[in-house]
Amino acid sequence: MTRAPGLEGEIAAANAAFAAAFERQDATALAHLYTEGGCLLPAHRDALEGRPAIEAFWRELMESGMRRLQLELVEVDSIGESAYEVGRYTLEDERGTADEGKVLVIWKREGGQWRLHRAIWNTRRPAS
């Protein structure tokens, strides 16, 4: 185990920045929380790579009525200079919880801060 001191707190802070940018509905700021070569693996579509594609993805989700994204860290461990995190998410629209599920993120230090490098998530809700 090579967990860096404070890693969990650093990743939790990065998640808080993510949630804050989402609540501001600022897709540009969200995209800049990813690495230059950041990659999303969303369900029911092909992988998305790079900040412009990531920004468009989050903008589209916000424009569909999503207001808040709560992130809860479950587990974090280092992979050398990177780290992986398992977490839970709750997505809210104006009526309340719209979706909830789990997430796996590879975080990477870039430009002096932890940025999302690879991210995959899916719903915990049964298929309707």
Next chain:
Amino acid sequence: MIQATSVFEEIEAAHRAFERAFERRDMGALADLYSADPRAFPSHHEVLAGTPTITAFWRAVTARGVTSCSIRATEVASSGDTAYDVGRYTMLCDDGVVDRGTFLNVWKRERGRWKLHREFWNSSLPEDRADPGAPHRSAPTHEATGR
């Protein structure tokens, strides 16, 4: 982060072993590919914790008519005894492709072998299409129109 070619080959070899075990429905061989404390994250499910729970999930997938799978890493990165890989998978039944998608795994090297530690994947197909992880679905043959 070191992009080690040998780790790529070792993890691809583990994927080949997964494909073989899946095709033979050999849950013992499948279990051997997981770490001491694994988690799997199928869509529309709670987190699956522990090898018996995960292999029970795969047994149910094969029982619904999925006969084989193809798993290909496109990226592997590692440091010490931990690695992650990103790639694409395809699941097949007798009639053809029943699901395809993307994955992100975390691996742990245990007793000299890379083992699946966190296994996360998503279908790339539209939501109303095949989802072999969905427990309510019947045999997927009628949905095998992927190509």
